[in-house]
Amino acid sequence: MAEPVILMEGVSKRFGDHLAVDALDLEVPGGAIYGFIGPNGSGKTTTARMILRIIHPDRGRVVVFGRDQGRAADDRVGYLPEERGLYRKMRVRELLRFHAELKGLRRPDAEILAWLERLGLASWADRPVEALSKGMAQKVQFVAAVVHRPQLAILDEPFSGLDPVNQGVLKDAMLELRRRGATVLFSTHDMAAAERLCDRLMMIYRGRKVLDGAPAELRQRYGRDTIRVRLGDPRLDLSGLPGVAAVADYAAYKELRLHDGADPQQLLRALIGLTRVDHFEIAEPSLHDIFLRIAGPAAPADAA
Amino acid sequence: MHRDRHLRKIAVIARREYLATVRTRSFLLAVLLMPALIVGSVAVQTWLARRGASEDKTVVVFDHSGALIDGLEAAAAARGAEGAAAPDGDERGRSRFTVVRGDPADLDDELRLALSARIRGGELAAFVEIGARILEAEPPGPSTMIAYHAESLAFSELRRWLEQTARQRVLQRRLLAAGIAEPAIERALAPVVFEGSGLLSRGADGQLQRTDAAQAIAAEFAPLALLFLLFNAILLTAQPALQAVIEEKQQRIAEVLLGSVAPFDLMLGKLLGYVLASLTVLVVYLLAAGGLAQHYGLLGLLAPALIAWVVAYVAVAVLLYGAIFVAIGAAVNDLKESQNLMLPAMLVIMAPLFVWSEVVAEPLGQLATGLSLFPMVTPLIMPMRLAVTGAVPMWQPALGLMLTALTALLVVVAAGRIFRVGILAYGKAPTLRELARWALLKG
Structure with a gap:
């Protein structure tokens, strides 16, 4: 296995009384599509933010590309947050240029156009963001996260709100990223998507990791x-x-x-x-079933 | 992390923020509004003055004393003839007055009501009752008064003319009654000319130079104009900064940005963008002012040193106030919540508007000097002092700039900490105490 792109050791983060992430260990190998599953409020977004160094752990180490120091985000990382946010008044091309340049890509226009064409958005390049439909805006947001050719893309719920056709388009885009050698870490509620797409996946529940492995391996483990x-x-x-x-x-x-x-x-x-x-x-149980066994309403408080 | 990477990111943010600020329609409107207001008010006044020429005014006079009516009639006729004799120039702006003689015996409340109605209808301009004992001045009361009835009392040329003419006539008659010869009275009542004049200086050619009156008056208004100009240039960008941050927070743009840039760099980039936008406004205004000054031969008012100070002060002021607004924007959830926190900030920023007359009257006094060295208001007060007098010692604007820059630095650091915590915090708006705690949080 290649050198891990992300290595987390004993990472904890507390917000007031709420322990968002509890002694989390995680190793994401390079070049993989790594799925991140878990119910709402289980600590996925907090974990993503710590990998991006938007927030800092109370305890433990977060090593990204072999580096565990630093305050500013790494330009080799791209991020699609769960809550989408784009400047509504900017034109699509202008907005993507801004995000690319912010990540240090110097001549982004060809790359921007290639991505817009791949996602069927080329004719919208000079329209303002506020004119886009929700699904289109989401694809633009995806481009903003990956236009600077990141080696690690962190995508929080990339499929939510997309119709099946666009989900397919996005899945192909993610495979394209992996083909280029990038590591993709994405979170989802869609177990079927996770099962089809992931080389490896992890489940986090109440701030703790409760599952980690290849999908087939996990299903076998549950017998x-x-x-x-x-x-x-x-x-x-x-x-x-x-x-x-x-x-x-x-x-x-x-x-x-x-x-x-x-x-x-x-x-x-x-x-x-x-x-x-x-x-x-x-x-073998489906991932969905495993997910429900751990996170369902009947699940015991200390599922592990 | 390499320093030039930080700088590059700050520059990318600053450029976007600058364009986003400058390109909006409301910004363009606000920039153009002030010069347009000034030019517009001059144009409207000129137009009104010309239009006034055709509006003749009729006043009905009931003279119970019988002593003034002939004189008023004559004066009105003379005024009309004077206006007609000068068909061009300022005199054209004067309206013609007609004095109509009313019979005092007919005057009762019914007639007063009827006249009032005719004035409201626009048929008459005013009616006047002159007391029977106006020349004696005793006893105080209606019989020794002149009552002027009209719709417009404060800004009426007719009222000013009537008051002046009637007073002149009354004085003349009283002096005459006291046994003073008429030529002596004429000489005594001749108007006294009182003209405001500027200071003298010696030009390069050794000739004595006088400041002409127009320049002296303009010089007195310049500091006030400067104050509004600075105020506008600063608030035009510092205040939208608040809305921009709230929007970034509400639309969850902030988190996307924080995936690419450190919070402090993000804030600094935004502030630099606003500084550039404010300086753009300032340049536009200064060019407009320079054009006006050249047109009226008042270029001396725009000293290069003053302009340099103004540019420096606007830059630090936008950093200072912008940082406060950005921190408030990051701390709250919506515009409504920001009002509580904005109030104290705005009070401080508006303070110079309440004391400007004091500062202009006594630019070297203790109040003006003290205020101009108080960092929160230095950027507005100090340029005003510099515009009024050349006697402000050079160390004062320099010290003021340093103190303000230092304060701006402290505020930017504190605001950066509030920004870092606040921009990702949703839910209940923090209290001032919590804000202070965020500002003191390190690391």
């Missing part, structure tokens, strides 16, 4: 304790059946989680006794 079924009578209540710990209903099929050591064969027999079984699969 083959998930049963996916499609039944003749979809309205059947399955929660009382032998060995069943939890039921998730997805309309077309149901996902059951078994207690440790419960026998799937016993469950199958019970189901056949109740209704017709169209589909029965012993599967």
Whole structure:
């Protein structure tokens, strides 16, 4: 594995009574697309801000590109914050030039045009930002974050508010960044996107890291304790059946989680006794399921 | 971190902020407004003066004493003839007055009401009642008074003319009654000429030079004009600074910027942009003033040393006030919340507007000297003193500039700390005590 681009060791940050990040360790390898999942208020944005040196940890080390000192943001890093913000009166090209020059890119015009074309925004280059739709403004904001050819792009919820077509466009743009050798760290609520796109992902919950690894690896770690079924009578209540710990209903099929050591064969027999079984699969849990197990309302206070 | 990288980022921020400030329509409007107001008011006055010529005014006079009416009639006729004799020039601006004789015996409240109605209708300009014992001056009361009834009392040329003419006639008749010969009275009542004149100086050719009256009057108004010019140049950019920061915070632009630039550099870049914008305004104003001064031959009022001081003071003033406004903008959530914090700041900045007459009257006095060395108001008071008199010792503007620059530095550092904390803090607006705590927070 390549030298880590980001290395965090025992990092804590407190705001008043609220411990936003609690003893976080993190290692992001170079050239990877690294997903960052977790519910709202779990410390994702605080972590991103510490990597960007917008705020500073109370305890621990944040090393970016081998450097753990410094106050000002690194020009090799690009940042798309969760809360979008653009100068509304500026023209798109002018705004992107401003952001590129602020990051030290000297002749940004060709790069700006290339990105605008890639994202289908070329004809809007000389329009003011306030004339853009929300989705277009978000793509402009993305360009502002990556136009200076960063080696590390930190994207907070890059897909939120985009339609499926534009989500695809943005996903391709992120792959393009990785193709150029950049490391992409992005946070999302969209587990399917994370599962498809990430080389590696991490889940943070209540300021602590609760998951870290490649998606397949994580699913395996949570074991083959998930049963996916499609039944003749979809309205059947399955929660009382032998060995069943939890039921998730997805309309077309149901996902059951078994207690440790419960026998799937016993469950199958019970189901056949109740209704017709169209589909029965012993599967790895989806990321979504893992996410809900940890962060769902029923999750214990100390999930780890 | 390399220093030139900091400087480059500051420059990029400053350029954007400068363009964003200067390009707005409201800025352009405000810059053009002041010269337009000055030119406009001159033009309107000239136009009004010309227009006034065609407006003749009729006044009805009820003379209970019977002693003045002939004289007033004659004076009005003479005034009209004088105006007609001089068809060009200033005299054209005078309106013709007609005195109509009213019968005092008819005068009752009904007639007074009727006359008032005719005045309101624009048919008459005024009516006058002259008391029966006007020449005796005793006893005090309606019989020894002249009552002037009109809609406009304060700024009426007719009233001034009537008052002056009637007084002259009354004095003449009283002196005559006291047994003084008429030629002696004429001589005694001849007007006394009192003219304001400037100081003398010796020119390069050894000739004695006099300041002409127009220049002397202009010199008296120059400090006030300068005060408003400075005030405008500073507030035109320092105040939008507050709104700009609030917008950056509300629109979450600040966080994007902080991903690229350190908070202190961001603030410094913004302040430099505002300084440049203010100096742009100042240059526009100075060019306009220079043009006017040249046109009227008053170029002497714009001494190069004074201009140099003014430029330096505007620069530090924008740094000082701009830093305060930027810090307030970063601390609050919206414009409404900023009002509480703005009030004390604005009071300090406006203070010179309340004491300017004192400063102009006694530019070397204790109050003027003391105020001009008090950093928060130095940038406005000191140039005013320099404009009034050349006798301010050179160390005073120099010391004032140093003290203000030092204060600006302290305020910028404190504001930078408030900015750093405030720009990412949402929720309840901080109290003054919390602001002070932020300002003292290091690292």
